[in-house]
Amino acid sequence: MDIRLGFECNNACLFCAVGLERETISSKTTGQVKEDITEAKKLGIDQLDFTGGEPTIRKDIFEIISYAKSLGFPIIQMQSNGRMFSYKNFSDRLIKSGLTAIGFLFPSHKKQIYELLTQAKGSYGQVLKAFENIKDSDLHISTITVVNKYNFEDLPETTRFLAGLNNKFKNYFAEFNFIMPSGDAWKNKERLIPKITKTIPYIKKSLNISKKNNFELNIEGIPLCFLQGFEDNIVEFGMASDWQMRMGNGIVEDFNKRRLEKGRSKGPQCEECNLNNKCNGLYKGYELIHGFGELKPI
Ligand code: SF4
Numbered sequence: 001m002d003i004r005l006g007f008e009c010n011n012a013c014l015f016c017a018v019g020l021e022r023e024t025i026s027s028k029t030t031g032q033v034k035e036d037i038t039e040a041k042k043l044g045i046d047q048l049d050f051t052g053g054e055p056t057i058r059k060d061i062f063e064i065i066s067y068a069k070s071l072g073f074p075i076i077q078m079q080s081n082g083r084m085f086s087y088k089n090f091s092d093r094l095i096k097s098g099l100t101a102i103g104f105l106f107p108s109h110k111k112q113i114y115e116l117l118t119q120a121k122g123s124y125g126q127v128l129k130a131f132e133n134i135k136d137s138d139l140h141i142s143t144i145t146v147v148n149k150y151n152f153e154d155l156p157e158t159t160r161f162l163a164g165l166n167n168k169f170k171n172y173f174a175e176f177n178f179i180m181p182s183g184d185a186w187k188n189k190e191r192l193i194p195k196i197t198k199t200i201p202y203i204k205k206s207l208n209i210s211k212k213n214n215f216e217l218n219i220e221g222i223p224l225c226f227l228q229g230f231e232d233n234i235v236e237f238g239m240a241s242d243w244q245m246r247m248g249n250g251i252v253e254d255f256n257k258r259r260l261e262k263g264r265s266k267g268p269q270c271e272e273c274n275l276n277n278k279c280n281g282l283y284k285g286y287e288l289i290h291g292f293g294e295l296k297p298i
Helices: 030-042 061-070 088-097 111-118 123-134 152-168 183-187 196-212 255-263 268-272 286-290
Strands: 002-004 047-051 075-080 101-105 140-147 171-178 216-220 245-247 250-252
Touching: 002 030, 030 061, 047 061, 061 075, 061 088, 088 123, 101 123, 111 123, 140 152, 152 171, 152 196, 171 196, 196 216
Parallel strands: 002 047, 002 245, 047 075, 075 101, 101 140, 140 171, 171 216
Antiparallel strands: 245 250
16 A cells, blocks of 8 residues: 655655645645554555655654554555655664665766756765665665656666665665656656657666666566566566555545556557557656657567
């Protein structure tokens, strides 16, 4: 179950996919979050993922994680920009409360590009400090790099940097997510959204580097016709179909169906593709910028 705690954040990332939600959907109260957690327990769900916005800026975050731990969830995960984990006390206390996994935003291994993308001075140094603070823990760590015009040519070099993180952490994998054309990313589309075909040589090179360095690198938001031979690295192929999403004061009904209907698009040529039933297609909105011409039915 993905529990979206609210949409406030201490970064202002150029590629953030959150848009109107920030003004129209209020943050969950502590009581609402606890109700969601209790409901997840009743449903037999074993994995909680706290997302936002930025979960760590909530004053009640320790209480939320402790509550989840008290109900015995084996996986209690959070998606974070990592900045609050640069405070050792905060980091230790959250791990002690019961957090078992963190997905860190990691837009670039280059400070200048990282901070241009997060629009937060000092955020690069903070996330490096965060990595130091958690390196001896048993946490499952992942990094998420949003692929965009500013960072795609550096992806192989970024992957070499990530290989260093793999050596640092006990449990680690990396993810590259193609930029989703919504929210702030849509507002900044000319500056940010590359043609997928331009990024593919760099992504394939990165996948080969991760293989050589024995760590998992998965790709989200890029259809299989661009990545034949790397089927095992496509996030969408391994996605749970019973994933639940809780947001605002309710549940997003049929999340997986809505995710595909409202969030993805396919070209006319997809009708002829053998993978049409399996493939999620492009992120919706991409075709308005670069068209469907790059898709090659298999
Ligand atoms: S269904 Fe369309 S987007 Fe998916 S692999 Fe086939 S051609 Fe590519």
